[in-house]
Structure formats: structure tokens, C-alpha cells
Amino acid sequence: MSKDAPLTPADMLCFSLYTAMHAMQSAYRPLLEPLGLTYPQYLVMSALWGQDGISVGQIGQALHLDSNTLTPLIKRLETAGLITRTRSTADERQVLVTLTDAGRAMAQRAADIPACVLKASDLTPMQADILRDRLVTLQKSLRASAGGPAPKPR
Amino acid sequence: MSKDAPLTPADMLCFSLYTAMHAMQSAYRPLLEPLGLTYPQYLVMSALWGQDGISVGQIGQALHLDSNTLTPLIKRLETAGLITRTRSTADERQVLVTLTDAGRAMAQRAADIPACVLKASDLTPMQADILRDRLVTLQKSLRASAGGPAPKPR
DNA sequence: TGCGATTAAATCGTGCGCGATATATATTGG
DNA sequence: CCAATATATATCGCGCACGATTTAATCGCA
Numbered sequence A, B: 001m002s003k004d005a006p007l008t009p010a011d012m013l014c015f016s017l018y019t020a021m022h023a024m025q026s027a028y029r030p031l032l033e034p035l036g037l038t039y040p041q042y043l044v045m046s047a048l049w050g051q052d053g054i055s056v057g058q059i060g061q062a063l064h065l066d067s068n069t070l071t072p073l074i075k076r077l078e079t080a081g082l083i084t085r086t087r088s089t090a091d092e093r094q095v096l097v098t099l100t101d102a103g104r105a106m107a108q109r110a111a112d113i114p115a116c117v118l119k120a121s122d123l124t125p126m127q128a129d130i131l132r133d134r135l136v137t138l139q140k141s142l143r144a145s146a147g148g149p150a151p152k153p154r
Numbered sequence C: 001t002g003c004g005a006t007t008a009a010a011t012c013g014t015g016c017g018c019g020a021t022a023t024a025t026a027t028t029g030g
Numbered sequence D: 001c002c003a004a005t006a007t008a009t010a011t012c013g014c015g016c017a018c019g020a021t022t023t024a025a026t027c028g029c030a
Helices: A015-036 A037-049 A056-063 A067-079 A101-109 A112-121 A125-147 B011-034 B037-051 B058-065 B065-081 B100-111 B112-121 B125-147
Strands: A085-089 A095-099 B083-087 B095-099
Touching: A015 A037, A015 A101, A015 B011, A015 B037, A015 B112, A015 B125, A037 A056, A037 A067, A037 B011, A037 B058, A056 A067, A056 A095, A056 A101, A067 A085, A067 A095, A067 A125, A085 B095, A085 B112, A101 A125, A101 B037, A112 A125, A112 B011, A112 B125, A125 B011, A125 B112, B011 B037, B011 B112, B037 B058, B037 B100, B058 B065, B058 B095, B065 B125, B095 B100, B112 B125
Parallel strands: none
Antiparallel strands: A085 A095, B083 B095
């Protein structure tokens, strides 16, 4: 029965996601600035701190990004002296990304960033985890309905 | 007692926000493509459908964006024939953005997009509203702790 | 009244995201 | 073994975001 009011941005779930994401990046910015990292670069570094020497494709799989975004980003990390890029000997198509000593050392300097952000988010670890779970579920639903309903009749 | 494991992107709230936002934009893309709008352009149009003839600054306030982002975006909407830009007579500094007939008419063609996205999100309207609320709260906390804790000496 | 401070947009530079395409290597079927 | 196909990365173009600066109009106040 809700009259079809124009539904302004403020009413939309998508918009709350949009602004929350921007606010999150703004929260990270002053913390990453002394490291000389952008937020996406921080994600790549975090992935490498978890598992070093993986390929561009594997990083892309972890972050839901493709080479068109990652290649230049990773080259900037290389220029910054944090990683090296080497062609895999087993499969010359793949480029393996490996942390330098400086890249590994940066993990220490970044160690308390998550705690800082959690504090800024004003959530308990449990609340943060629940919200994270909801967002993961939402993300999966959205991606699922992307490929699904359009059977693409060749 | 949790050992300080490296905390990969997949564990982070910020990352779930990051990927959920991208998934949301991907969900909107095929819906907006026939309208020739990007997602941020859709937000601006939605704001105008709610209240026409507002200034660039008011749009920016609504969307948490500044003129450096909005000016070129709005010019593209003008080029597309959806809005017109006029200097306010009361305050020549302000630029008022007004829907054209085509811009107003587009509201009809966009009317069922929110329902489509809600369906894709696989959430009930109530669940979506709760999640939206959590995200708004999170966003406010993050913004609050941005200006707050750094008293900026001098 | 007039001049410094404030405000609104615009401009510039850099770094994502992502669709589209290109290139090189690997795999597979004949 | 070789040609078709598939896969991994790179390249290009465009449109955001956003810090920093510029320009123009308005305001405050002595």
C-alpha cells in the first residue's frame, strides 16, 4: 500500500552501502597514508601477508578484481619496492607476486590498523563479525542473481 | 588469546563492505545500462526526482560528494539532456540543477529498479531495512571518529 | 563603504574499477 | 605434430572519488 514515493538515495540499501564504503575508506586513509598505501593496495598487501608468492589471478580471485585493475596497482607496489613480479617457470602466462623484505616488514607497521578501524566503527568484534557475515551473504546473493536469471540464449 | 594471524582480506569487515558494494554496483549496471546511466549518475537523478532544482552543494550534501566529483558528472547528465544547469539569481555562486522533461520522464523507466535489486539481494524489505540501518550507523560512527579524536593542535 | 575572510563551483592530477580488446603461452583434438 | 581453442596477463578508454588549488561571489565587520 506504500504510495510510490520517489525513493530518495537516503532510503536505499545500496546507498547506505555506498556511503558506508566511502566512510570506511576515509577511515583507512589516514592510517594508510604513513605507509604510502591506498586502500586497494592495502588489500593486496594483506593478501600477500597471508600467502606470499601467488599469481595475479589468485590475488584477483581473492579480491574480486581483474588484471585490468590489478596489473597497474601491482606495478605501483613494485615501484614502491614492496613486491617483485616474476613470470612463473611452470606456466609462463602467470605472473607471481612476491613480497620484498620491505613488503614483509610493512606487516608490522600495519599490524594495529584493524584494531584502529574496529574502534572507529564503534562495534564489538562480535557485532562486526555478524555484520560482515550479512554483507558476505548479500554479496553472494547479488552475484548469484547476476549470472543466474539470464540464461543467455546463445 | 587469538594468535595474531595475518588477518586476510576475507576476514575483514571493510572488505565485505568493499565487495558487497561492488556486487551491488554490478547488480545495478545491467538495469541502468538501458537508461545510459552509471550508478552515481542514478543517485544524482534519484535525488533530483525527490527534489528538483537544488544546487550542486545540496546534491553533494545528500550523496556525501564534493564538486570535484559532481561537476563533471552533472555536466555529463546535462550533455545527455537529462538536466540543465543554471546559476542561482539569489546567489551567483550556486549552480542549480533542474530536470528536463526527459530527465523527469526517466523516473518512470527507472521505477522498478529498486524492486529488481531487492529481489536480487534476496532480502525481505524488512531485512533490507535493518541492514540499511546498521550501515547508516556504521557510516556515522566512522565519520564521527574521523573528525573527533584528532584535535589537530594549533 | 570597503577589504579581508568565507563559501560555492570548477579545475587538475592520481588511482581505482571495469568493459573491451590485444598478446602470449598453454592445452586439446585431429 | 599442428591448428583451433582456452587461459593469464596486459593495454586502453572512460567515469568516478578525492586531495589540492583556483576563481568568483558573498559576507562580516570595522
